[in-house]
Amino acid sequence: MTDVYLSIESDPVREKFHSWWKGLIESRGDSAELRRCHDLTEVFFCPAFHRLYQSLLPHGMVRREALALIAVSLAHVKEDISGVTFAQQMGESRIGQTPSVSEARFRKLIRCESYPDLFLPVTRIIRMLNGTVNIDDVVRKLYFWNEKSRKEMTFEYFEKVLQSEGNQGGKKNE
Numbered sequence: 001m002t003d004v005y006l007s008i009e010s011d012p013v014r015e016k017f018h019s020w021w022k023g024l025i026e027s028r029g030d031s032a033e034l035r036r037c038h039d040l041t042e043v044f045f046c047p048a049f050h051r052l053y054q055s056l057l058p059h060g061m062v063r064r065e066a067l068a069l070i071a072v073s074l075a076h077v078k079e080d081i082s083g084v085t086f087a088q089q090m091g092e093s094r095i096g097q098t099p100s101v102s103e104a105r106f107r108k109l110i111r112c113e114s115y116p117d118l119f120l121p122v123t124r125i126i127r128m129l130n131g132t133v134n135i136d137d138v139v140r141k142l143y144f145w146n147e148k149s150r151k152e153m154t155f156e157y158f159e160k161v162l163q164s165e166g167n168q169g170g171k172k173n174e
Helices: 011-026 028-035 047-059 064-074 086-091 103-111 115-128 135-143 147-167
Strands: none
Touching: 011 028, 011 047, 011 064, 011 135, 028 047, 028 064, 047 064, 064 115, 064 135, 086 103, 086 135, 086 147, 103 115, 103 147, 115 135, 135 147
């Protein structure tokens, strides 16, 4: 028998994440409990995490640390948006100024190599974005956190930064 791995991009799995997140919004206690966690180990003690974990098991093997990071991250999300990636949101300028997330903070995020290291940077960035993110993209990028996803995010971030600079007439003369 071969192991079946969770397919994050399948519609049933995406719907499980969205449904669970909507349940968090309705159950403020569960959401607050997750937001109070200081590390991934504490997330493992939250019943809301286990509801998400159990709901995904029929769809394949679940990477527990990745799921814990996603659970605590989604607890900070207030609104789901589409059409823009998580990294593009970070690179968008705020009212004609600097990017929503500074290059230094973005680099710190991208340098993280493990799920425990991502805990604080990701939750802080979601709060900096006022809790408005593309849930599908956050789930995908965090679940598959590796060199490929970090490179992809870097290109998305800087593409948006440069696009914002161009829209502001901020291109440097050569």
